[in-house]
């Protein structure tokens with residue numbers, strides 16, 4: 496389930512993840528979904544990532560682990576101060592702080608304001624805003640980049656609207672991680688329009 500452990504940092508991250516495997520209580524992704532995100536990033540060599548909805552940092556640690564391989568960096572956004580602070584402490588313990596720019600902010604406001612280009616997005620905050628997050632990130636997502644979203648198996652309001660929208664776009668190709676119980680949509684940007 497874990498990626499190959501080759502370096503001192505790999506060892507440190509894996510030890511942290513193993514020690515805390517049963518301690519995630521704040522709507523965090525399961526280990527298998529974290530590994531799925533890791534694989535997408537490493538396979539594609541992504542270096543500029545955004546996560547919407549940090550919580551206490553489980554998925555961010557998996558993303559940062561992948562970015563430690565590609566030489567990238569993650570911007571992750573959380574609105575809740577307690578979870579944000581806990582995530583920061585977890586990043587330190589896992590040894591991945593230098594790969595993460597953690598922001599305490601309302602993603603409704605910050606996502607449209609993010610500057611620069613990105614090649615990987617993981618959307619995991621308020622579901623009813625998923626389509627808006629996608630619309631705000633789309634112009635900043637490089638061709639070849641990927642927009643992923645969690646809990647797509649829920650098909651709740653907002654998630655359904657987001658999926659209908661992204662699946663209607665001819666410049667995106669969307670698939671689903673079949674092994675994820677909660678569902679991860681994976682939308683590759685094939686062309687600029």
Ligand SMILES: C[S@@+](CC[C@H](N)C(=O)[O-])C[C@H]1O[C@@H](n2cnc3c(N)ncnc32)[C@H](O)[C@@H]1O
Nearest residue numbers: 522523524548549550553554573574601602620
């Ligand atoms: C499902 S949890 C994220 C879990 C995390 N990705 C993980 O796997 O470890 C969703 C998080 O999004 C945060 N959130 C909800 N609305 C938000 C908003 N408008 N801006 C930023 N964060 C938000 C919640 O406080 C919550 O911590």
